[in-house]
Amino acid sequence: MGNTEKHIHILKIAEELFAEKGFDGATVRDIAEAADVNLAMISYYFGSKEKLMESLFKERMVMMKLKVEALIENKMLTPIQKVETLIDNYIERVIEKQSFYKIMLCEQVINKNVIILKLIKELKLSYAVLLTNLIAEGQKSKIFKKNIDVMLLSNTMTGTVTQLMINKEYYREFNNYKKMPVAEFDILLMAKLKEHLKNVFKAILGYDQ
Amino acid sequence: MGNTEKHIHILKIAEELFAEKGFDGATVRDIAEAADVNLAMISYYFGSKEKLMESLFKERMVMMKLKVEALIENKMLTPIQKVETLIDNYIERVIEKQSFYKIMLCEQVINKNVIILKLIKELKLSYAVLLTNLIAEGQKSKIFKKNIDVMLLSNTMTGTVTQLMINKEYYREFNNYKKMPVAEFDILLMAKLKEHLKNVFKAILGYDQ
C-alpha cells in the first residue's frame, strides 16, 4: 500500500468510526486497529486526532464543493429543472456519503472545532447562494412565487433527508418493508424522498408540473 | 436544597453539558463542577454517568409523552386544526427544550445506549401513530388527499425544525437579522417556521385555507 493510499485508507476508516461512535467516542486505538495500522502512524501522518478529523473534512469538502460548482454550470436547464436536479443530487450525495453527513450533523451540534465549523459554514453558504440565485432566476421569469424564504426551504430539504438518514430503519419497519432486500429498499426510499421533496418545492415555489 | 431538588438540578446541568459537548465530551467532573456538587455525588445519586443520561431521558420523556397525549385529547378540533396544533406544539417544544433535542439528535446518530434508543423509538412511535390517525381522520372526511406518506411528512416537520435549531444563528446572519434582539428574533423565527410548515402540510395533505 503506497503512501497516499494509506492516508486515504485511514481517513476512510476514521470516517466510519467517527460516524458510528462520534469524535470523542472513537479512540485513536479504535481507528488504528480497524485500519490495521500501528497506533503511532496516526500521529505520524496527521499530527493528532483533531488534525485527523480536520484532514477528513478538508478532503471531503473539496469533493462537495466540486459537486456544488458542477450544479452551477448547468446553464441550459430551466429553473424548475435546476431545482429538481439540486434535490436529486443532494439526496444521492447524502445517501452515498452517509457517514460523513452524520459526522457533520454531530459536529454542528457539538460546536467545538473552529476549523471544522468554518468549513461547514463555507459549504452551507455556497449552497445557500446557489439556491438563492436559482430561485431569483425563476422569480424573474415569473415561474416561481415572490417572497420565498430560501433558508427555510433549504432547511426543509436538508432536514428531511437528514431525518430519513437517521430514521431509515424505522421508516422501513413502520411501512412494512422489512422483507424487502436492503439495496432495493434504499432505491425505493431514495425515489420516494425525491418525489416528496419535489412536491414540497413545487408547492412552496408555486409552480405546476 | 432538598433531595429531589438536587437530582433535578444535576439533571438540568447535565442536559446542558451533554447538549454542548456530547455524552463523551462532557466529563463527570465538568458536570459536577457546573452543578456545584461534589464529584462523588453523581455516582451516589445516579450510579454512573450512563445511568445519569438514562435518568435524564426517562425524566424528559415523561413530559413529552404527556404533551403528545394532550394532543390526542383535543376532540373538538377539525383535522386541519389538529394538524396545525401539532405543528405549533412541536415547534414550541423543540425551541423550549433545545438542549434535550440536541442530545436526542446525537444519540440517534451515535446509536450506543440501547435503553435510550428504545425510549426514543417509543416516543417516535407514539408520534407517528398520532399523526397517522389524525391524517386518516382527515382522509375519511375527504379533507385530506389519499396516499399520504405519513413518515415522510413527519420527518419533514422534525427535520426542518431540527435543522433550524442547529442553523439558528446562521439563519439570523443570512437574513440580516443581526441587529434584532435575541428574544425578538426567536419569536420571529418561530412564527416563520410555523407558517412555513403549515404551508408544506397544506400542500402535501391537499387542503386550502
Added chain:
DNA sequence: GATAAATTCAAACAAATGTTTAACTTTGCG
C-alpha cells in the same frame, strides 16, 4: 439529645486515552 441512616467530601484507584520515544526496518538514490 442519642443513634442510625443518609449525605457530603477529599483523596485514591484503576483503566483508558492521546501522544511521544527510540529502536528497528524499508525505501530511494548516488
Added chain:
DNA sequence: CGCAAAGTTAAACATTTGTTTGAATTTATC
C-alpha cells in the same frame, strides 16, 4: 553497495476519566 530519509513498531509517558473509598458531617427518628 552505502547511507540517508522515510516508514514502522512496541513500549512508555503523562493526563484524563469514571468510579470507589472511608472518614466526616448532616439529617431524621425515636
